Amino acid sequence: MLREAYNQADLDMDLWRAESVDKTRRALARGADPNMKGGGIPIVDAAALDDDEQRAREMVDLLLAAGAHNWWKESVQAWAQGATRMRVRSGGICHRHPEREKTLLDENDPAAIRSLVHGLEVDIVKSKNVCMCCGNPSMEFYRNGRLINAVSIHHGLRLRFGTHRGPRCGAVQLTPAGADHLCHWLAQRGVDGPLKELTEARARRSDAAKTGDELEQ
Secondary structure: OHHHHHHHHHHHHHHHOOOOHHHHHHHHHOOOOOOOEEOOEEHHHHHHOOOOHHHHHHHHHHHHHOOOOOHHHHHHHHOOOOOOEEEEEOOOOOOOOHHHOOEEEEEOOHHHHHHHHHOOOEOOOHHHOOOOOOOOOEEEEEEOOEEEEEEEEEOOOEEEEEEOOOOOEEEEEEOHHHHHHHHHHHHOOOOOHHHHHHHHHHHHHHHHHHHOOOOOO
């Protein structure tokens, strides 16, 4: 048993030190654990931080296919677990001015709330990017009258969240499909600000691509 433990440790270290997709694939094929951590950081998160975005995507996809735990998706899905009400209000979840905030939407259909959250697909690689604004608007999730989570929307593309008196917090960037789902879901219910921001941001990136400029995504 001790020898097996040492062998597994060697395999895990090979995986953690993998500098290419091929090395990662070989380590996994030999039985390395796709859920290993180094310094408390899951290897799938470390792979997403690679400066080479194409390699980062290939590594993340390979690890997820091998069974790596996708806490990003589970955290997002947990936002509305058991939610019976969702309030969309102006402002973000930091530097708040409650006296100025306005309720933009009050959704009391649990099925509609679940449909919203189900379509929020996360781009793990892009989620390493940071947006420093407070966000606008924000979504508040309630269960039986109690606030369980608040999530701010950033430019129709990024989300920042922190569970009310709970352990989950962080920020994610949505995939293009996930952003479309969020913004159109809100726009269909009269909250069209995020969709306008997303459309304008995509137009700017398209124009920048034509001129060879680079814009943060």
